[in-house]
Amino acid sequence: GAVVSQHPSRVICKSGTSVKIECRSLDFQATTMFWYRQFPKQSLMLMATSNEGSKATYEQGVEKDKFLINHASLTLSTLTVTSAHPEDSSFYICSASRQGGYQPQHFGDGTRLSIL
Amino acid sequence: KQEVTQIPAALSVPEGENLVLNCSFTDSAIYNLQWFRQDPGKGLTSLLLIQSSQREQTSGRLNASLDKSSGRSTLYIAASQPGDSATYLCAVRSGNTDKLIFGTGTRLQVFP
Numbered sequence: 194g195a196v197v198s199q200h201p202s203r204v205i206c207k208s209g210t211s212v213k214i215e216c217r218s219l220d221f222q223a224t225t226m227f228w229y230r231q232f233p234k235q236s237l238m239l240m241a242t243s244n245e246g247s248k249a250t251y252e253q254g255v256e257k258d259k260f261l262i263n264h265a266s267l268t269l270s271t272l273t274v275t276s277a278h279p280e281d282s283s284f285y286i287c288s289a290s291r292q293g294g295y296q297p298q299h300f301g302d303g304t305r306l307s308i309l
Numbered sequence: 310k311q312e313v314t315q316i317p318a319a320l321s322v323p324e325g326e327n328l329v330l331n332c333s334f335t336d337s338a339i340y341n342l343q344w345f346r347q348d349p350g351k352g353l354t355s356l357l358l359i360q361s362s363q364r365e366q367t368s369g370r371l372n373a374s375l376d377k378s379s380g381r382s383t384l385y386i387a388a389s390q391p392g393d394s395a396t397y398l399c400a401v402r403s404g405n406t407d408k409l410i411f412g413t414g415t416r417l418q419v420f421p
Contacts, residue, residue: 199352225407236398236411237353286352290407297343298409302352 195221197289199301207309208279214272214304216287223289226270227298228262231284243270277308311336311403313412321418322389330384330415332399337377343409344373344384345398353398357384361404389419 196219204212216226224245229237241257243249243264251257259281261273270289274281284305288298312335322328332342341360345353357366357373359382365374372385382399396416400409 227408234414234416236413237400238411239408242408284350288353296407297355297358300345300353300355303350305350 195289195291195297195299197223197287197299197301199287199304201304202302203305203307205307205309206277208277210277210308212274212277212306214274214285214287214306216270216272216289216301218268218289218299221289221291221299222267223270224267224292225290225296226264227288227290228260228270228272229286229288231286231303233284237286240272274306277306279308282306282308311339311401311410313399313401313410315397315399315412315415317415318413319416319418321420324389324391324419324421326389326419327385327387328389328417330386330397330399330417332382332384332412334380334382334401334410334412336403337380338404339377340402340404342373342375342382342399342401344371344382345400347396347398347414349396356397386417389417391419391421394418 198217200215228240241249241251249262264270286303288300290296316331343358344356359375370387375382396414399412
């Protein structure tokens with residue numbers, strides 16, 4: 194199997210707080226991890242692609258200083274929402290894929306972030 | 310720029326009906342197309358993956374077809390059940406990237 198664990202599943206915090214979300218591949222080495230954002234009743238929008246040991250590649254319109262991504266090991270990537278505000282409230286989903294051309298992405302269960 | 314659209318946006322059917330969900334994409338240069346299921350507040354479960362060279366894939370009551378030249382894919386669900394209620398997303402991977410571009414989704418409700 195290819196299991197991806199995302200933590201926490203839900204977080205509620207005050208405006209101005211920085212929030213860290215973890216994405217772990219439990220039974221495989223993930224050379225590439227992807228972070229998506231999903232607004233209510235909308236589709237997934239890719240935010241950034243991270244490769245182990247290198248800087249993340251952000252999609253157009255995504256603030257890299259706002260959404261810090263670290264992929265320091267082959268099993269862990271983190272997304273930190275810095276100085277979060279209510280407009281950052283959303284559902285964040287990560288996925289991970291193995292090394293090699295065109296490997297399928299395996300998705301975590303998502304994190305519901307609510308900023309008060 | 311690849312754009313993926315799904316029709317209908319929402320669908321409500323009685324149990325037992327066969328139904329078809331549609332997905333269209335603007336750039337036919339895709340590597341593969343994938344159908345996912347998403348339950349409320351949850352992540353994605355992969356249902357079927359069709360490579361660009363394939364015409365269809367089947368898994369149980371699900372059948373997905375791909376017509377790359379016309380930029381279309383359909384997901385056929387036979388004998389629908391209340392447990393099939395979820396949002397169904399299609400996603401395409403372009404030929405020169407490992408990114409997935411997702412469609413807008415179809416929210417399906419199957420009532421007893």
